[in-house]
Amino acid sequence: MNDRVRVLIGAQWGDEGKGRVVDVLAKDVDVVVRFQGGANAGHTVVVEGRKHVFHILPSGMLYPDRTCVIGNGLVIDPEELKKEIGELDPKPEAIGVKLLISYAAHIVMPYHKKLDALAEEARSANGSGPIGTTGRGIGPCYVDKYNRIGVRAEDLVSPEILRKKLLAALQEKNPIFEKIYGVPGFDLDELYELALGWGKFIEPYLGDSTLEIDAAIASGKNILFEGAQGTLLDIDHGTYPFVTSSSCVSGGASIGGALGPGRFNQVIGVVKAYCTRVGEGPFPTEERGEVGDKLRKNGVEFGATTGRPRRCGWLDLVALNYAVKVNGIDSIALTKLDVLSGIDGLKVCDAYEIDGVKYSAFPNSATIIQNAKPIYREMPSWSDDISRCRAFGDLPKEARDYVRLIEDSTSVKVSLIGVGPGREDTIQTGF
Numbered sequence: 506m507n508d509r510v511r512v513l514i515g516a517q518w519g520d521e522g523k524g525r526v527v528d529v530l531a532k533d534v535d536v537v538v539r540f541q542g543g544a545n546a547g548h549t550v551v552v553e554g555r556k557h558v559f560h561i562l563p564s565g566m567l568y569p570d571r572t573c574v575i576g577n578g579l580v581i582d583p584e585e586l587k588k589e590i591g592e593l594d595p596k597p598e599a600i601g602v603k604l605l606i607s608y609a610a611h612i613v614m615p616y617h618k619k620l621d622a623l624a625e626e627a628r629s630a631n632g633s634g635p636i637g638t639t640g641r642g643i644g645p646c647y648v649d650k651y652n653r654i655g656v657r658a659e660d661l662v663s664p665e666i667l668r669k670k671l672l673a674a675l676q677e678k679n680p681i682f683e684k685i686y687g688v689p690g691f692d693l694d695e696l697y698e699l700a701l702g703w704g705k706f707i708e709p710y711l712g713d714s715t716l717e718i719d720a721a722i723a724s725g726k727n728i729l730f731e732g733a734q735g736t737l738l739d740i741d742h743g744t745y746p747f748v749t750s751s752s753c754v755s756g757g758a759s760i761g762g763a764l765g766p767g768r769f770n771q772v773i774g775v776v777k778a779y780c781t782r783v784g785e786g787p788f789p790t791e792e793r794g795e796v797g798d799k800l801r802k803n804g805v806e807f808g809a810t811t812g813r814p815r816r817c818g819w820l821d822l823v824a825l826n827y828a829v830k831v832n833g834i835d836s837i838a839l840t841k842l843d844v845l846s847g848i849d850g851l852k853v854c855d856a857y858e859i860d861g862v863k864y865s866a867f868p869n870s871a872t873i874i875q876n877a878k879p880i881y882r883e884m885p886s887w888s889d890d891i892s893r894c895r896a897f898g899d900l901p902k903e904a905r906d907y908v909r910l911i912e913d914s915t916s917v918k919v920s921l922i923g924v925g926p927g928r929e930d931t932i933q934t935g936f
């Protein structure tokens with residue numbers, strides 16, 4: 506199969522290890538494109554024992570001579586971006602990495618972050634319950650985008666347009682802060698100066714990502730579209746309303762990465778060998794006791810963005826098969842298999858029981874999914890350390906059977922297995 510143009514997405518609730526798989530694949534890729542989300546993402550890459558966490562930048566920034574694109578589908582927090590570029594080592598210019606930020610990407614303003622926090626507080630107080638957002642202003646920024654009043658990256662370098670947009674935004678937002686939430690609003694001049702400063706910083710990177718990607722396709726380059734969050738956090742296909750505000754599924758790459766659907770050759774689903782979730786919302790296979798604690802400890806399951814402990818549980822094949830369908834996954838990258846070494850009483854969920862009815866398919870209904878109880882299949886566990894395995898045959902039989910079960914259940918090939926966080930810690934059977 507021609508696999509020059511690939512999209513990689515999270516097949517669960519985020520934090521599947523997308524960053525590390527992008528880093529492995531980036532070795533043979535010319536262009537890496539982030540297509541949605543913002544600094545709510547935390548993509549970890551470990552190279553030679555050094556940890557890098559990407560929030561807005563694509564996870565291909567560590568390879569020399571690559572092009573990394575921040576697509577039109579993102580919401581960029583310029584403060585975060587500045588910090589991230591500042592902390593990058595090696596520096597992009599030193600290794601010939603070209604960073605391109607789409608003119609059409611949206612900008613997260615301080616009022617979006619404040620609205621995010623206040624809305625969470627209000628949901629806690631009024632009984633509807635918080636979503637458990639990352640507090641990065643993601644929802645309110647996408648609301649402005651779809652309401653056609655957002656500030657785009659290009660506006661930061663057009664002072665007149667910028668001032669007009671900020672004035673209009675504050676005319677709408679300040680009464681919300683003052684009258685609804687009873688807190689002070691924002692000052693136009695201060696915000697304008699701040700945003701102009703961001704413009705100076707961002708200007709060298711600004712460009713037309715549509716043309717860049719088109720040119721890359723025309724010249725036969727290998728392109729990888731990097732998703733953030735995961736299928737079950739997708740605004741349409743996730744466990745609404747406990748989701749993020751963008752399209753994290755493979756289709757999102759077409760819109761947020763500016764490429765027609767027919768041009769994609771392969772969809773890679775990143776799947777963790779067990780499940781985790783950060784924030785609120787349904788998680789049928791969650792283990793709240795000892796097993797959950799052990800998975801969290803062995804897998805170091807703490808948020809890369811917020812540091813929050815991640816909720817942990819068994820692999821959910823019902824949810825995974827849903828992700829395979831919604832995204833059209835052709836190939837699975839299975840991460841963190843090493844974390845299951847020494848976990849006794851290993852289980853995977855192959856169906857749900859919901860109000861007395863057996864479900865083999867994931868219901869995209871908030872009402873139905875909230876009552877899902879897992880029906881488990883017991884799996885033989887293994888205790889050997891597998892972190893040094895580099896070929897499928899090196900794995901203990903029980904671990905191989907675990908991988909085979911995933912392939913059999915999904916009818917999708919597992920093409921990469923993560924056995925540790927480092928760049929080299931993989932078993933690759935080929936995408």
Ligand code: GDP
Pocket residue numbers: 515519520521522523524525546547548549550551804805808809839840841842843844922923924925926
């Ligand atoms: P992302 O948001 O999908 O990129 O995932 P995160 O970076 O938030 O979380 C994944 C975590 O697991 C990071 O700490 C990675 O370094 C780590 N990780 C990724 N793959 C593996 C693996 O195969 N084994 C182990 N032990 N850790 C892994």
Ligand code: IMO
Pocket residue numbers: 515518519520521545546547548636637638639640641642643644732733734735738747748749750782783784785809
């Ligand atoms: P990566 O790309 C895990 C979750 C939040 C919350 C919900 C909405 O690292 O996999 P938001 O701030 O987006 O409005 O929060 O989505 N969430 C993530 N969970 N990994 C992520 O990103 C996430 N980004 C958002 O915890 O439940």
Ligand code: MG
Pocket residue numbers: 519520521546547548549809
């Ligand atoms: Mg993450």
